[in-house]
Amino acid sequence: MESLGTPSFIEWRNIQLNKCLRGGIYIKKGDKIIIAIVLILGLSMGGYFLYGLPPMEDGYVIINVDGTIIDKIPVFSDVEETVYHDFIFGEHEHVGTLEIIGNRVRMLPMPTDICPEGICSDTGFISGMFQNIVCMPNKIHVYLDIDGI
Template sequence: MKSLTKLNKVFYGIFIFIIIISVFSIYVMNYTEKNTGNKEKIIVKVQGKIVKDLPLNKDNKSKVYKFNFNNNYGYIETKNGKVRMLEMDRKICPKEVCSDTGWISKKYQIIVCMPNKITVNIDSNKEDTLDAISS
């Protein structure tokens, strides 16, 4: 009878140890994902070179960033996990296709200003849900 009680104590000790290790593992996995995963950022390139590398703003409040190119400057706005290029002077960007593109929020979307060789896109390690049938 005494050996059965000892066996029960050992069993419960191992059981509690396994539960503690499991809870700790779940905590570590969640903490690691929050600190290293799903970091979205805005990449602004001029002539293929990165001129701005900014965090994607997830707040409701708008943030505007200035970037320089070819002795001129442009502005991008980020809000609610989206980004857009603001209008530039018509002398710099005559057709304003880049600002007419509007908001982008997916990593496969891109804003392009051909006359100034500017691209704006979202870089993320998060996988987008684009299916194989879409074209």
């Protein structure tokens, strides 16, 4: 049957189905606007948390092992000497070391039998709120806080 003019619903559906099966994805103008708004908001919020927050002036390094705070170390932004702080974890069997320079903190590498992937030491220095050093195999969480809580 030859179709003149507007296709019927079934013909239109078959045309659209064939286009989709060939790999065509059709995005309308409204969809593009919504996607653009979500991307802009997401990137701006991520950029704010990564680069917009100023480094913390003075505060504490909090060492949390298995949900328990085991140490609070005061840090000061005007002190530029390097301090190494050892802490014990894992039923008093292992020692971890933090390097503190002013208000910047990092975890030094541990042996691979204790921390197999070394992600905690690969994190590098943290210097502001909302930045963390986490070692999942040993349940260690190191972060900076203003009031030491």
